[in-house]
Amino acid sequence: MTESTEVYGEHLAEFQKTAYIKGMDEYQKLYKQSVEDPEGFWAQQAEKYLSWEKKWDQVLDYDFTEARISWFSGGVLNASYNCLDRHLDTIADKIAYYWEGDNPEETKAVTYKDLYTRVNRFAAVLKNNGVKKGDRVIIYMPMIVELPVSLLACARIGAIHSVVFGGFSADAIANRIKDCGAKVVITADGGYRGGKPVSLKDNVDKAMEKCPDVETVIVVNRTDSGIPLKPGKEVWWHEEEEKTAADTFVAPEPMDAEDPLFILYTSGSTGKPKGVVHTHAGYLLYTAITTRLVFDLKDDEVFWCTADIGWITGHSYIVYGPLCCGLTGVMFEGVPNYPDFDRFWAIVEKYRINKFYTAPTAIRALAREGESHVEKHDLSSLSLLGTVGEPINPEAWRWYYKNVGKSRCPIIDTWWQTETGGHMLTPLPGVAPVKPGSCSFPFFGVDPVILDDTGEPVKFPDEEGLLCIRKPWPAMARTVYGDHERFRETYFSQVPGMYFTGDAAKKDADGYYWIIGRIDDVINVSGHRLGTAELESALVLHPSVAEAAVVGFPHPIKGQGIYAFVILKANATASDALKKELVGQVRNEIGPIATLDIVQFTDGLPKTRSGKIMRRILKKISAGKLDELGDTSTIADESVIDKLVENRVNIE
Numbered sequence: 010m011t012e013s014t015e016v017y018g019e020h021l022a023e024f025q026k027t028a029y030i031k032g033m034d035e036y037q038k039l040y041k042q043s044v045e046d047p048e049g050f051w052a053q054q055a056e057k058y059l060s061w062e063k064k065w066d067q068v069l070d071y072d073f074t075e076a077r078i079s080w081f082s083g084g085v086l087n088a089s090y091n092c093l094d095r096h097l098d099t100i101a102d103k104i105a106y107y108w109e110g111d112n113p114e115e116t117k118a119v120t121y122k123d124l125y126t127r128v129n130r131f132a133a134v135l136k137n138n139g140v141k142k143g144d145r146v147i148i149y150m151p152m153i154v155e156l157p158v159s160l161l162a163c164a165r166i167g168a169i170h171s172v173v174f175g176g177f178s179a180d181a182i183a184n185r186i187k188d189c190g191a192k193v194v195i196t197a198d199g200g201y202r203g204g205k206p207v208s209l210k211d212n213v214d215k216a217m218e219k220c221p222d223v224e225t226v227i228v229v230n231r232t233d234s235g236i237p238l239k240p241g242k243e244v245w246w247h248e249e250e251e252k253t254a255a256d257t258f259v260a261p262e263p264m265d266a267e268d269p270l271f272i273l274y275t276s277g278s279t280g281k282p283k284g285v286v287h288t289h290a291g292y293l294l295y296t297a298i299t300t301r302l303v304f305d306l307k308d309d310e311v312f313w314c315t316a317d318i319g320w321i322t323g324h325s326y327i328v329y330g331p332l333c334c335g336l337t338g339v340m341f342e343g344v345p346n347y348p349d350f351d352r353f354w355a356i357v358e359k360y361r362i363n364k365f366y367t368a369p370t371a372i373r374a375l376a377r378e379g380e381s382h383v384e385k386h387d388l389s390s391l392s393l394l395g396t397v398g399e400p401i402n403p404e405a406w407r408w409y410y411k412n413v414g415k416s417r418c419p420i421i422d423t424w425w426q427t428e429t430g431g432h433m434l435t436p437l438p439g440v441a442p443v444k445p446g447s448c449s450f451p452f453f454g455v456d457p458v459i460l461d462d463t464g465e466p467v468k469f470p471d472e473e474g475l476l477c478i479r480k481p482w483p484a485m486a487r488t489v490y491g492d493h494e495r496f497r498e499t500y501f502s503q504v505p506g507m508y509f510t511g512d513a514a515k516k517d518a519d520g521y522y523w524i525i526g527r528i529d530d531v532i533n534v535s536g537h538r539l540g541t542a543e544l545e546s547a548l549v550l551h552p553s554v555a556e557a558a559v560v561g562f563p564h565p566i567k568g569q570g571i572y573a574f575v576i577l578k579a580n581a582t583a584s585d586a587l588k589k590e591l592v593g594q595v596r597n598e599i600g601p602i603a604t605l606d607i608v609q610f611t612d613g614l615p616k617t618r619s620g621k622i623m624r625r626i627l628k629k630i631s632a633g634k635l636d637e638l639g640d641t642s643t644i645a646d647e648s649v650i651d652k653l654v655e656n657r658v659n660i661e
């Protein structure tokens with residue numbers, strides 16, 4: 010059976026009874042309308058999904074050449090109002106989050122009213138600490154309730170939040186603080202992972218040494234660590250909250266539709282991570298509609314997205330999308346293998362979760378442990394399984410489908426990016442059968458095209474090419490913070506008039522899309538993006554390193570692993586101890602998510618005569634595809650290749 014003929018449609022009959030979008034005809038009709046009349050389509054959705062203080066003057070205005078995109082200009086609203094206040098009349102006592110601690114005994118049920126109260130009080134805390142509309146706030150926190158509270162409190166007063174994932178280092182925090190000019194940092198003393206407390210505040214302390222302009226650090230007491238705070242600059246969250254009345258009300262700031270809601274840093278192929286900017290209206294609308302329709306979530310259902318809020322997936326599908334729709338979600342502080350490898354399934358059973366959304370890397374890691382962990386639990390509440398972050402290999406897909414979904418839940422493979430804000434290519438559960446490894450069809454309003462090397466649309470099914478998007482959609486990023494030219498150049502200059510995704514894809518004869526992976530120098534490690542340039546810069550900071558080239562290679566669990574080729578300075582000696590030091594060096598610079606899997610010392614790298622490193626060849630060597638090195642005649646010194654091959658390191 011070839012990839013594209015293996016189809017699974019067992020779920021369809023059931024979904025077509027109740028799904029919001031029933032069947033191919035309905036999808037195609039709406040899709041056609043959404044791309045032929047985007048203004049009409051999105052105006053209708055903006056009425057349906059959002060509450061506006063003032064309606065917009067113009068639905069869409071854009072110019073891809075200038076990278077200028079504006080949705081609902083003149084409209085006024087507030088994301089926090091849309092996620093909280095407007096639900097109070099109807100669903101104040103509904104659970105917004107079931108919060109599950111790292112320790113399974115520690116749980117909380119947070120209602121919409123509770124969340125509203127906490128957000129208002131914390132919005133007052135922010136104001137009391139001098140935060141104003143437009144100010145940037147860095148958030149570095151574990152997965153505790155104070156995290157979404159922080160996001161929504163910022164949104165409420167019009168401050169721009171920028172969450173830094175807890176797995177990033179002190180330097181990464183410092184770089185982001187400096188890049189966006191944040192005056193306030195919100196953090197916690199620590200968090201719990203796998204039964205152990207992990208300190209976070211240490212990293213913030215180190216970052217502070219480089220960021221004298223930060224005025225206030227607000228610290229949640231999560232682990233009772235008893236750490237001392239620096240008077241004048243650092244304050245405890247709970248003490249600040251106690252200074253506000255229990256019924257504090259902070260009026261939601263009226264925000265222009267196009268005002269920034271947040272910045273999220275993401276890696277690209279060159280330079281430092283970019284601060285991708287999303288806005289109040291377009292982003293909120295698009296995350297709300299995709300949450301509803303892609304997961305086909307009904308009001309009485311429970312949804313669990315296992316991502317960390319430090320990534321775009323958590324922003325869109327733990328915080329903004331589900332809350333805007335008034336849904337019940339689960340938030341999990343811990344890790345999939347603590348207390349045991351059945352933790353995910355224990356949580357599904359405990360909260361009777363209906364729709365579950367995770368990453369291929371987690372599925373592969375859990376599949377490796379065998380079916381017994383899944384079989385221990387009653388998963389009959391599940392009706393839909395989602396995946397995101399990287400291509401899912403068909404074996405992992407089938408394992409997920411059969412063992413978790415019991416061959417009755419569709420796998421909703423959602424392709425999207427930090428820059429796209431929400432799902433772009435994805436199955437809808439009531440529309441069509443799904444195929445393992447394919448992300449099916451474009452969501453409403455998304456107009457994809459696959460281009461060949463000459464920039465023309467590919468002509469045949471299954472022909473691989475570069476995936477671009479021809480028209481704007483509401484949740485697309487608007488700029489790179491502080492560097493609009495970089496935004497324009499990265500996403501709109503490669504193929505004039507189109508948004509450039511950086512991914513290769515193909516479309517089969519049935520119209521299903523298949524993502525091949527990044528075509529640029531971005532490595533996708535466990536669904537997390539890392540730029541080779543960042544990794545290489547971190548390596549060459551080490552005094553023994555003269556030059557480094559980093560590539561991604563196929564890794565059985567992580568999807569891609571990190572393979573570093575390192576040339577040492579003449580006075581340095583290669584050793585296992587030095588390898589360890591280099592691994593530590595990169596972890597210190599970027600964070601534990603950037604752990605090198607393999608370090609190979611070498612005397613030379615394959616370069617063109619003009620001195621450019623030929624990564625294509627390094628990728629083949631790292632993947633062990635030694636018979637696919639292709640044409641090596643343009644290499645300045647061909648003998649380099651033999652040595653590299655000879656000393657190649659295999660993953661244990």
Ligand code: WTA
Nearest residue numbers: 397398399400422423424425426427524527
């Ligand atoms: C990859 C995560 C295949 C892709 C939401 C993209 C995927 C990058 C999928 C964005 C998928 C994401 N199938 N590949 N379903 N989802 N990717 O910004 O290469 O962290 O460009 O956003 O992940 O990663 P990001």
